[in-house]
Amino acid sequence: MRFSAWQIIKQGLTGNKGWTPHWRSPEPKPEYDVIIIGGGGHGLSTAFYLAKEHGITNIAVLEKGYIGGGNVGRNTTIVRANYMLPGNSEFYSHSLRLWENMETDFNFNAMHSQRGIINLFHSDGQRDAYARRGNQMISQGDDAVLLDREGVRQMLPYLDFEQTRFPIFGGLYHPRGGSARHDAVAWGYARGADMRGVDIIQNCEVTGIDIEGGIVKGVQTSRGAIRAKKVALMTAGRSSQTAAMAGLTLPIESHVLQAFVSEGLKPCIDHVVTYGMGHFYISQSDKGGLVFGGDLDFYASYAARGNLPMAEHVLEAGMTLMPMIGKARMLRSWGGIMDMSPDGSPIIDKTDISGLYLNCGWCYGGFKAVPGSGFSMAHLVAKDEPHGPAAKFRLDRFATGLGLMDEEGTGAQHNLH
Numbered sequence: 001m002r003f004s005a006w007q008i009i010k011q012g013l014t015g016n017k018g019w020t021p022h023w024r025s026p027e028p029k030p031e032y033d034v035i036i037i038g039g040g041g042h043g044l045s046t047a048f049y050l051a052k053e054h055g056i057t058n059i060a061v062l063e064k065g066y067i068g069g070g071n072v073g074r075n076t077t078i079v080r081a082n083y084m085l086p087g088n089s090e091f092y093s094h095s096l097r098l099w100e101n102m103e104t105d106f107n108f109n110a111m112h113s114q115r116g117i118i119n120l121f122h123s124d125g126q127r128d129a130y131a132r133r134g135n136q137m138i139s140q141g142d143d144a145v146l147l148d149r150e151g152v153r154q155m156l157p158y159l160d161f162e163q164t165r166f167p168i169f170g171g172l173y174h175p176r177g178g179s180a181r182h183d184a185v186a187w188g189y190a191r192g193a194d195m196r197g198v199d200i201i202q203n204c205e206v207t208g209i210d211i212e213g214g215i216v217k218g219v220q221t222s223r224g225a226i227r228a229k230k231v232a233l234m235t236a237g238r239s240s241q242t243a244a245m246a247g248l249t250l251p252i253e254s255h256v257l258q259a260f261v262s263e264g265l266k267p268c269i270d271h272v273v274t275y276g277m278g279h280f281y282i283s284q285s286d287k288g289g290l291v292f293g294g295d296l297d298f299y300a301s302y303a304a305r306g307n308l309p310m311a312e313h314v315l316e317a318g319m320t321l322m323p324m325i326g327k328a329r330m331l332r333s334w335g336g337i338m339d340m341s342p343d344g345s346p347i348i349d350k351t352d353i354s355g356l357y358l359n360c361g362w363c364y365g366g367f368k369a370v371p372g373s374g375f376s377m378a379h380l381v382a383k384d385e386p387h388g389p390a391a392k393f394r395l396d397r398f399a400t401g402l403g404l405m406d407e408e409g410t411g412a413q414h415n416l417h
């Protein structure tokens with residue numbers, strides 16, 4: 001079923017009884033051309049672009065839980081193209097352009113809202129760094145405006161400009177940045193892939209990867225063995241575990257990242273705002289909740305929940321920046337498992353095992369990457385060669401040390417990126 005104004009009128013007049021499920025629940029077939037392990041944003045978008053761009057439709061996406069239950073449905077939904085280093089810069093720029101056409105592409109409302117992002121700075125040194133980043137963004141073809149203190153005050157009058165320990169000097173404004181409804185992105189890609197013939201198989205955990213003579217042959221799952229010519233590992237925070245099934249040890253650590261949401265409020269925060277001197281960023285969802293988060297909990301874990309000291313740390317930073325949020329009641333908090341790479345940049349590459357492809361290392365920035373990652377991964381799987389904007393996301397950079405992309409300049413420590 002395609003969504004259109006006509007459908008809404010028709011269904012509205014006939015008791016809304018004609019809507020059909022967004023995707024089928026097929027039984028796994030014995031064999032596929034491509035198996036994608038992991039039905040998160042990246043796995044689903046890869047299936048979608050394999051079908052749409054390359055005409056490959058004999059695909060199964062195997063998801064051990066339900067679609068949207070992983071990080072794609074747990075993140076704080078910030079979408080931006082404000083990266084600086086060659087490699088990241090062109091990739092995220094490409095991804096943002098795909099975002100701008102995505103809803104038409106898969107015919108689903110993912111509530112993508114380009115409300116603008118403002119990264120605050122609080123010192124002369126930080127201003128210089130943001131000016132440099134803004135220039136790089138503009139030279140990549142994206143948008144950036146350096147705001148002074150008064151410029152920020154006009155857009156974000158509710159911030160505490162006078163009394164904070166770290167006075168606000170200004171902000172880097174990225175007008176095309178914004179947010180989206182996270183699980184709707186998963187549903188949209190699932191729906192678009194299903195419409196093109198892709199089998200999305202939920203509650204199907206991959207428990208082994210079959211390899212013979214260095215060539216991938218298929219997977220073992222909780223619903224039996226399935227053969228495949230090509231297998232793509234796209235399990236985000238669980239990447240080390242699934243790669244281990246193929247005998248691979250990845251340069252990835254899994255860390256917890258928490259997020260928080262307040263009760264629903266009338267619209268009061270129009271943009272995405274990040275604090276330059278504390279672990280805090282915030283936006284307001286279309287339901288009215290203030291959605292905010294901070295940094296990692298700083299220890300490796302597979303538990304999708306965080307600890308109280310980090311919650312306190314984030315709330316404290318929020319109160320420093322905008323004391324008004326102290327009046328809001330917090331509704332809930334949750335955690336997700338981040339696939340942290342040593343340089344903070346991702347991996348989209350072939351492995352040494354023929355027919356086995358790897359996509360991981362998204363750290364806490366993989367939501368905005370969903371369209372770009374799927375597009376590039378589909379190209380890699382279909383053509384066996386890297387896609388231009390993602391060509392620098394090589395796995396061997398961690399063995400050779402060549403081509404590392406340490407966007408934050410924090411060195412080779414997973415949990416600092």
Ligand SMILES: Cc1cc2nc3c(=O)[nH]c(=O)nc-3n(C[C@H](O)[C@H](O)[C@H](O)COP(=O)(O)OP(=O)(O)OC[C@H]3O[C@@H](n4cnc5c(N)ncnc54)[C@H](O)[C@@H]3O)c2cc1C
Binds near residue numbers: 041069076205337367
């Ligand atoms: C609190 C939080 C805030 C974030 N904020 C942002 C943000 O503002 N902006 C941004 O760009 N990014 C953000 N991120 C990061 C982003 O969510 C992730 O980088 C991205 O979602 C990861 O890719 P994915 O969607 O494919 O992962 P997932 O949705 O986790 O998909 C992986 C899937 O693999 C499945 N799987 C694992 N093992 C197996 C197996 N053996 N068999 C079958 N299936 C398996 C899992 O069940 C899961 O569904 C945030 C993350 C968190 C947790």
